[in-house]
Amino acid sequence: MNAILVVEQVLNGLQFGVMLFLMAAGLTLVFGIMNLVNLAHGSMYMVGAYLAVAATQWTGSYLAGIVLGLAGTLLVGVVVEVVTLRTLYERDHLDQVLATFGLILFFNELVAIVWGRAALFSDIPQVLSGHVDLMGNLRYPVYRLTIIIVGLLVALLLWVVVTRTRLGMLIRAGASNRTMVSALGVNIRLLYTVVFGFGAVLAGLAGLMAGPIYAVQPGMGELILIQVFVVIVIGGIGSIRGALAGAIIVGMVDTMGRAFLKPLLGALISPTAAESAGPALASMLIYLLMAVVLALRPEGLFPAKGH
């Protein structure tokens, strides 16, 4: 275990973390403001990935693929919000979980009908392929580095929007007291649609960036969705700050666990036992972390105010 390997894994953890953050930001906003548990958020991630791949193939341009993919995801998100989710805001969490579970089934099957069940692979554009030399002889893929940068930029953008703009003020006001906000003459339904669409676009962005790294296939959204729920629960539901902290923590813990738990266990117990226990423990690690966090702080690490 040398320093370069550690740095590389830290970067991988960061890359996974910002990806989780892009998903978690939308999910936590939707929960914080509309009080909606949206399992179908993973479907937006999947839709984004598929639309981007399809649009790239259709236009032959990666940039056009991104733009069309994001626009398409926005459209799908808004339609979903207006058609089904709008009526669910006043319902209890149980109803929301089930209805959005229904949406997952629908979208997975729809994607399977249109593009088939086999995984699609999207190429990394020419500009972003290759490696860069970071400190000494660590060569890191440009694409993953780009994801980190994009993710951090989005985090910055979100911070500016939420704390420095009128829309952000409405979002914060909506999260703490929505009755009062609507009493003050704000079109709260429109605000909800905007927030949901915004979250869907962020999820779509995560999905289309994930395309070249992970396989694009039906059900890809659920794999990450559950991890994203771990993120927002650890961070404190409804808090963007918590989502960022939780995403980085979960990204790091998961990546480090997968990389170093096996050799570490191998040193402590017998290598053969570590061979099977290592990966098992690594996949369980984030759930274990969540259970510990909830046992100690049932509201998460950065509980949102007003809940």
Next chain:
Amino acid sequence: MRARLALLVIGLALLAAAPPVAALFNQPFYVDLLRRVMIFAIAALSLNLILGYGGMVSFGHAAYLGIGGYAVAILSFYGINNGFVQLGVTVVASALVALVIGAVSIRTSGIYFIMITLAFTQMLYFLGISLDVYGGDDGMRLATRSDFGGLIDLADSTTFYYLVLGVMVLFLYVIHRIVNSRFGMVIRAAKSNEARTRAIGFSPYPYRLAAFVVAGAMCGVAGLLFVNHTAYLTPDYMHWTRSGEIMFMVILGGIGTTTGPVLGAFVLLLLEDVLAGWTEHWQIILGPFLILVVLFARRGLAGLLPGSDARD
């Protein structure tokens, strides 16, 4: 109330008559299908105890299905096929797991409860995948079914069917007794108003935990039956969509009603079967159906039956 009881008796009589009728028309497939449906009905019944009456939205109930399955399959793997031993281990193991999960989870509430129960089930799911000795991701075949010493022969399809029916009726009765007992009144009171429940001198936590453990053990029995039914065990027993499915059965049938979960299991699984025979892409119909049920049939199918007002 009386109308409902009559419906229940008619329904059970029809179920009891199913194997000879299926044999008459030489359609043994339907006995298998109904057996599977009833096993899930048992799982849904157990979830209803905590979800419907206790207000605990557990999104990880499939965990106990897995515990029951693994208990039987692992014992069988080491040559222990005695059904009574397997039953004992299943009940104890699923109760213990439920005790651990419940002890941590019940401290939280709302969305946190939903997510933490899901997280625990995910842990068990990944544990199952990593158990290479027991087939890992692919799972393993159950070589011999549980052996109840010549008393009940599970290899015989009809006998197994009546066993499942018997267990289902037993659990229906047990849950009916539990929710109408003093203990049941406390968990129902804690669901409808926790502050008042505390004010009249009950701490809900131990009651909820006890209900959680009972529900886990009951679902473990469903797992034992299910692994005998499929004769194959995979970690997918504990997949989170399975938890969602069981939860949906409860909602579809009617949350917090005695027979609702059974009704829900029948409608959902038979509908799935019909749709799957019709098109490969049946989930594209099931998904919107689910949404429509949640949006419009708020009290579930049991709410549509006669005599439902008496219970609300």
